Amino acid sequence: MDLDTVLDQATGANAEFARHTPQQRYTQLVEIADRLDAAADELVPVAMEETHLPEPRLRGELARTTMQLRMFAEQARTGEFLDARIDDPDPDFGSGPRPNLRRMRVPIGVVLNFAASNFPFAFSVAGGDTASALAAGCPVIVKAHEGHPKLSELTARLVSAALTDTGAPAGAFHLIEGRDAGVDALRDDRVDAATFTGSVRGGLFLAGIAAERPRPIPFYGELGSINPVFVSQAAVDARGQAIAEGFVDSFTLGSGQFCTKPGIVFLPTGHGLEGVLTERIGGKRTGALLTDSITSGFADRLKEIGDQIGGRMLVEPTTVDGCHQPALLAIDYPTFVEHSDNVLTEAFGPFSIIVEYTDVKQLTDAADRLHGSLTITLHAEEADADALDDLRRLAETRTGRLILNEWPTGVSVTPAQHHGGPFPSTTSPLHTAVGTAAVERFLRPVAFQNYFDSWLPEPLQEANPWNIPQKRSPAGQSKLWGRS
Amino acid sequence: MDLDTVLDQATGANAEFARHTPQQRYTQLVEIADRLDAAADELVPVAMEETHLPEPRLRGELARTTMQLRMFAEQARTGEFLDARIDDPDPDFGSGPRPNLRRMRVPIGVVLNFAASNFPFAFSVAGGDTASALAAGCPVIVKAHEGHPKLSELTARLVSAALTDTGAPAGAFHLIEGRDAGVDALRDDRVDAATFTGSVRGGLFLAGIAAERPRPIPFYGELGSINPVFVSQAAVDARGQAIAEGFVDSFTLGSGQFCTKPGIVFLPTGHGLEGVLTERIGGKRTGALLTDSITSGFADRLKEIGDQIGGRMLVEPTTVDGCHQPALLAIDYPTFVEHSDNVLTEAFGPFSIIVEYTDVKQLTDAADRLHGSLTITLHAEEADADALDDLRRLAETRTGRLILNEWPTGVSVTPAQHHGGPFPSTTSPLHTAVGTAAVERFLRPVAFQNYFDSWLPEPLQEANPWNIPQKRSPAGQSKLWGRS
Structure with missing residues (x-):
């Protein structure tokens, strides 16, 4: 046709x-x-x-x-x-x-x-x-x-x-x-x-x-969405290994081809999780990416990151049978600041970046640099409330979904879900x-003024033949407005 | 500043x-x-x-x-x-x-x-x-x-x-x-x-x-919005004079400078309302328009209509003390069809156009030519239901507010109001x-996943400290979905 x-x-x-x-x-x-x-x-x-x-x-x-x-x-x-x-x-x-x-x-x-x-x-x-x-x-x-x-x-x-x-x-x-x-x-x-x-x-x-x-x-x-994750020192102290493993599982899920893949993770310097991270990544084997253009686009993006950003590749990019395997880069906070435009550009595939921070104030500064994102994730303890207050408030302005102590991949299809966010994560x-x-x-919406009841669409008819929720505003209410 | x-x-x-x-x-x-x-x-x-x-x-x-x-x-x-x-x-x-x-x-x-x-x-x-x-x-x-x-x-x-x-x-x-x-x-x-x-x-x-x-x-x-009005023969028979007077009052309200001004009215040929219309208009005296640019824009638009469309000026455009007075043009249906782009362009000021139709089918055809409009008004009797069925359905697709037997000027500020409509009446x-x-x-919207209750904004906290409406989806509901 x-x-x-x-x-x-x-x-x-x-x-x-x-x-x-x-x-x-x-x-x-x-x-x-x-x-x-x-x-x-x-x-x-x-x-x-x-x-x-x-x-x-x-x-x-x-x-x-x-x-x-x-x-x-x-x-x-x-x-x-x-x-x-x-x-x-x-x-x-x-x-x-x-x-x-x-x-x-x-x-x-x-x-x-x-x-x-x-x-x-x-x-x-x-x-x-x-x-x-x-x-x-x-x-x-x-x-x-x-x-x-x-x-x-x-x-x-x-x-x-x-x-x-x-x-x-x-x-x-x-x-x-x-x-x-x-x-x-x-x-x-x-x-x-x-x-x-x-x-x-x-x-x-x-x-x-x-x-x-x-x-x-x-x-x-x-x-596109970078889906930043912020991890507090207290969270690392309480359950660093679980966080590291959860992070690897999340960024490699679906070979890293989720729109909610965590593309950047802020960990405190000296987190000591390199061993857990590399071991967990070593246990992952990813197959071919979705399409040839995604495969070549991912390779180009890795090269762009490698050429421009520097840092320590905790797990070097490799291919097995032509398939990209998960890779992980660690950079320090000054490097993030210097290259934030590059770092904050999505790499669609099994790759993520750890930013090692030395001061919780850097997290707020980093959040202020973020573009709109579908998700922002915090790993923190309830006692972090005051220390992370600025970060939490700022994060709300940059995303459509805030996640605490879970991972952004996996989007529940429910009434309270919001899978959206400020530009460029969405256009609306x-x-x-x-x-x-x-x-x-x-x-x-369409409003109908002074219609014959029989001319109204069923949802607006007085008899409510479809038995749907009708919200009625009775007369007399405006007299109460603005009177405290 | x-x-x-x-x-x-x-x-x-x-x-x-x-x-x-x-x-x-x-x-x-x-x-x-x-x-x-x-x-x-x-x-x-x-x-x-x-x-x-x-x-x-x-x-x-x-x-x-x-x-x-x-x-x-x-x-x-x-x-x-x-x-x-x-x-x-x-x-x-x-x-x-x-x-x-x-x-x-x-x-x-x-x-x-x-x-x-x-x-x-x-x-x-x-x-x-x-x-x-x-x-x-x-x-x-x-x-x-x-x-x-x-x-x-x-x-x-x-x-x-x-x-x-x-x-x-x-x-x-x-x-x-x-x-x-x-x-x-x-x-x-x-x-x-x-x-x-x-x-x-x-x-x-x-x-x-x-x-x-x-x-x-x-x-x-x-x-912009042209706010068309469709008048049935039965409505003219039942209350032609009131309709003619209501129309004049509406299109001259605020010197015709309402976004909901009725800019085009479909009346059946032989409506016999010329006398009522011209007399009612004769009783209106409008002052200066809002700004110099609106004044000159209105004059230009009247000239464009006069030069291109033809028809019978029931009330010729005039000025008193430099102020535009209300004017009214009548055209037949073929003229409307020939010049519909022009006729359907807003004239911001005290002017409107009557289109005289000979067949109710022309109303449906006319509605199909309409661009998006803030309002569409029908003057009809309940017995017109079948004859106007197509028109009513089509009108719904062209506007944000449908009005029956009242006038579009005057927009009540209420929960059920909709002051909007398809492009070009609005961009959204x-x-x-x-x-x-x-x-x-x-x-x-922002979603919060797995948050500590104390970290949630007040509207989402379990204790609901602001006492606002919270809509809760209990567990177990999804088991019912899709089971008839």
Whole structure:
């Protein structure tokens, strides 16, 4: 199918898809999840072949992906994210008579998702962006990632069939392939919002297109993240070995190809953990990276770091059978300051940098140099509260998720999750790519003033036929405002 | 004070201001409202002199402005917009063990507001953008509108004093003047979000700067809006005279300088309302427009319409004492189709266009040509439901507020209000500039994982010391997802 037809079908699906009931959306999303689960034995081997990721990881990721679909199904069924609000008419309202005003969120329209390479299930064709956009009632066009084309097509067929068989309109879901098609679609007026997970450079390029179209549209890009970790002396004293092992496990997870990989760790000088770190790394064997371009990009980045920064390579970069093995660099704080632009640039692969600090004040100064990051992690004891107070406050301004005494890799898909953060970790710091709040990216409010009840959409009707949460503002409240 | 000092003070205020309690924010906002109310006799004459708007309108607008401040004060006190969420740990969570995860919204940082010309109180120095940003805990820099510099300075002094006397940090509020200062501030990395109310051209220029900065920031622009009105034959039959009079009152309100002015009205051919319309318009006398540039811009726009569109001028454009008087053009449907780009461009001032249609199908076709608009209004009878079904559905996709049998001018400041819409009516269709939801523009989520309770911000602490709404997700729920 050519791109023009895809876009026509998608816009053609808008009106009907937007009118589906919460129960219909629930059924559609659960059906997708069921079919993906049932096809696991077919999907996982293809994913292994195309991404070089190991089977247990991929089976786990698929399970997470279908759980996520079921979560959004449940969200859609409750109708909570419609955020239905009803203002009763109020002749005595503070700023003049208040009309019968009702507000809900409606689907934003056709959503274009640029799939990621590193999570071929959870951030790809049927991943969180697709699940949340479908839950919102938006037709979805996924631009397949070049790293796993066969898996993308296989997944897309299952998604399409599940949607068709549960009554979704023909244009509710499409897969497109190729960078040019993706860029052309993003430029097209028939697309109303877009998501992206990938590099800073790629994300900024696409964000520019979304902003410069004749009709600019929301662009939700999740770009690069360095995910700093700050370890206090007290934490090292209490459990240094566990921290060192946890760090190695985290930065090598998925061959270091997590957007939440800890890319820089601040340890007190004289931490004495070199032996634990090198031994733990020695026990890791990583396979091929996701794609050829990630493999060569990682090599280039290692060379750039080696050429420019100096420091002590605790574990030298090596390859085994052509595959990059985990490596670890240690630098002192002055070196970090001198090369902070370089150090704070993401290295996508199994590599991290230890910065050895001599004074807790350096942690605050370092935090002040940070760009926006998806996560910031602290390893500390409760008694560190005062010493780390400035660091903690500053860290809040630089990230979307703060983690204490755990590791940033692994992102729980829950109502309180926030997988986002200030630029450059995302292009939209108000929004999350993971968790129930992800659906908010694809909904826009519409208010209905003085409507006949029978003309209102179901969520705003007085009888509340869908039985969704309606938040009512009774008359008379404004009299209380500003009176203490 | 030079711009650099202003920006330094604003960023310097961030940390302290963000930590204020709901009660502190409440006190600050109410104090601003009280001082503005107390200064009404000083403020209103200056506003009259600078904007040429009449005294009753300005007194009403000031009352609305202080009511709005009290509403946001109340919002801040309840803490509802912090959206505090608590996920209990859940070892059996569907996608793997769920940690102790808590999420709230924090202030986005320094907010730069470009004030509007047409509401010197409600959309200016102490208007909705300022009130909602202060409620969120963001230091505010207002770029004064050139149309009312003295009023801006007077208002700013009152706001600053109220904030200082209620314990806000020194940089919590600043006024800056001049287009260059506004643009320089928008380009500066110390600014974290911006708002704007004004023309499409000005808004797009500023939106481009916000998007192209090294660190792009959210830009909430409210630009132009044509606010179409569709009138059914049944409505004309039932109450044609009242509709004609209501229309004239609405499009001439504030000398036609409302962002919600109805700029185009679809009436059935043979409506027979010419007499009522011209008589009602004859009873209106409008004074000078807000600024010289609006006055000349309106004259240019009238000329462009007269030269290109043709049609019957029901009331010819005239001036009295150099002031533009209300004018009204009628065209037929084919003329609308031929010149729709021109007709659908905003004319900011006391002018509107009637499009006479012959078939209800033309209304749907016309709606399909609409760009995004802040409002769309229908005048119809309940029996029109089926005939107008397509129009109603399509209208929902083109606007942020649908109004039935009332008029779009006058925007109630309430929880269910949505003053926004698809581009070009705004640059951010997810957000509103009016109503309690306006504060959401200035808040970004942060999740806290596995934190010591004593290290959490108050809204997320188990003891809930601020007594704000906390939404808790108990363990065990994921077992139910996707099971029908």
